[in-house]
Amino acid sequence: MKPNSKSDESRPLKGLADRMQKLAPYLFAELDRKKAEAQARGVDVISFTIGDPDLPTPAEIVEAGQAALADPQNHRYPAYAGSPAFKQAAASWMQRRFDVDLDPDREIVALIGTKEGIGHLPFALVNPGDVVLCPEPGYPVYAGATRLAGGEAHPLPLTAERSFLPDLEGIPKDIRKRAKALWINYPNNPTGAVAPEEFLKKAVAFAKEHDLVLCADCAYSEIGFDGYQPPSVLELPGARDVAVEFHSLSKTYNMTGWRVGFIAGQPDIVGALGTLKSNLDTGVFGAVQAAGIAAMRLWPKHLPDLNRIYQRRRDLLVAGLKQAGYSPPTPRATFYIWMPVPGGDDQAFATRLIETAGVIVTPGSGFGPSGKGYVRLCLTMDEDRLQEAVTRIEKAGVSG
Numbered sequence: 001m002k003p004n005s006k007s008d009e010s011r012p013l014k015g016l017a018d019r020m021q022k023l024a025p026y027l028f029a030e031l032d033r034k035k036a037e038a039q040a041r042g043v044d045v046i047s048f049t050i051g052d053p054d055l056p057t058p059a060e061i062v063e064a065g066q067a068a069l070a071d072p073q074n075h076r077y078p079a080y081a082g083s084p085a086f087k088q089a090a091a092s093w094m095q096r097r098f099d100v101d102l103d104p105d106r107e108i109v110a111l112i113g114t115k116e117g118i119g120h121l122p123f124a125l126v127n128p129g130d131v132v133l134c135p136e137p138g139y140p141v142y143a144g145a146t147r148l149a150g151g152e153a154h155p156l157p158l159t160a161e162r163s164f165l166p167d168l169e170g171i172p173k174d175i176r177k178r179a180k181a182l183w184i185n186y187p188n189n190p191t192g193a194v195a196p197e198e199f200l201k202k203a204v205a206f207a208k209e210h211d212l213v214l215c216a217d218c219a220y221s222e223i224g225f226d227g228y229q230p231p232s233v234l235e236l237p238g239a240r241d242v243a244v245e246f247h248s249l250s251k252t253y254n255m256t257g258w259r260v261g262f263i264a265g266q267p268d269i270v271g272a273l274g275t276l277k278s279n280l281d282t283g284v285f286g287a288v289q290a291a292g293i294a295a296m297r298l299w300p301k302h303l304p305d306l307n308r309i310y311q312r313r314r315d316l317l318v319a320g321l322k323q324a325g326y327s328p329p330t331p332r333a334t335f336y337i338w339m340p341v342p343g344g345d346d347q348a349f350a351t352r353l354i355e356t357a358g359v360i361v362t363p364g365s366g367f368g369p370s371g372k373g374y375v376r377l378c379l380t381m382d383e384d385r386l387q388e389a390v391t392r393i394e395k396a397g398v399s400g
């Protein structure tokens with residue numbers, strides 16, 4: 001083949017797999033494009049869109065990672081499911097934090113960030129025609145990975161009227177019958193809602209009754225305010241027979257770039273994900289696992305300061321948005337404000353806010369149809385920048 005040849009014979013492509021049609025355009029890619037457009041016009045854009053902590057990883061963790069990076073043992077393949085020391089550190093943390101005793105070998109597997117495990121789990125659970133119950137609005141990976149695995153994602157609307165908890169009783173009978181798994185995520189992204197223990201009990205009972213896996217995404221278990229400490233579903237009686245829980249180090253320790261987390265709970269499901277993964281990846285880099293161990297041992301030392309910072313930002317932003325005439329909630333956990341917009345058209349509101357204030361927020365409908373009428377703002381910027389954003393938002397006076 002000649003270089004630079006553009007003839008038809010030089011194109012061996014027969015086209016992509018049908019499953020590529022099932023991929024939604026990744027929400028934040030669209031928003032990144034809008035941001036780039038505004039920046040190209042010379043606007044100093046303030047972006048509230050992506051849930052990525054702005055603060056650095058605590059120094060003790062970085063130092064542990066640096067030391068481990070120099071250890072030749074970590075230059076070789078890691079243990080697929082996580083090193084014994086990592087799994088033990090995760091089990092000890094679950095014990096100290098939630099008073100839940102787990103067998104590190106059977107009930108914990110290390111993940112390359114929890115997104116990886118959440119994305120792979122349906123490939124271990126779902127046959128064609130099986131249903132996975134997914135909160136909507138919700139973290140896009142629950143439904144996206146379900147569809148890629150050939151399953152059907154059944155949306156469970158989260159609305160203000162129901163305190164952003166899914167209506168389990170209202171799920172149709174045929175859907176319950178075909179359902180293999182139920183996703184819950186509290187504290188919740190994107191709504192910032194928290195779940196009372198009664199709801200978690202109901203979810204465990206529902207999973208038992210319908211013989212399905214309760215999948216709990218606990219990415220924000222450590223980001224709580226006004227003294228609120230989110231629970232683990234595994235604390236509840238009987239939960240360990242039906243539930244797996246995903247714990248991420250990303251938000252807790254400002255470690256989104258490191259890629260480390262773990263799954264804990266029902267051993268057959270944890271083991272199945274481990275087996276699946278051993279066919280796809282080769283585990284978490286050893287130096288990153290070492291940093292993860294240091295992080296879990298550090299807990300809870302850095303958390304009061306971290307949560308004080310988020311809480312101050314929350315209070316500043318909520319007060320500023322109220323001053324500007326909006327009605328934001330005051331979340332008890334997560335670094336998200338899920339705000340209803342005047343007029344109810346979140347897309348139009350977000351567009352006008354970029355144009356008039358140079359401020360980017362995420363339209364709620366991007367997380368699912370029940371997110372219509374809301375925008376999500378992240379508290380991942382310093383107070384000066386937040387104040388600047390609030391001033392601009394107030395001045396722009398976007399009313400829907």
Ligand SMILES: *Cc1c(COP(=O)(O)O)cnc(C)c1O
Nearest residue numbers: 113114115139189219248250261
């Ligand atoms: C950030 C986030 C995750 C992913 O975290 P990683 O461990 O960094 O992959 C999972 N679920 C929710 C709801 C999140 O917001």
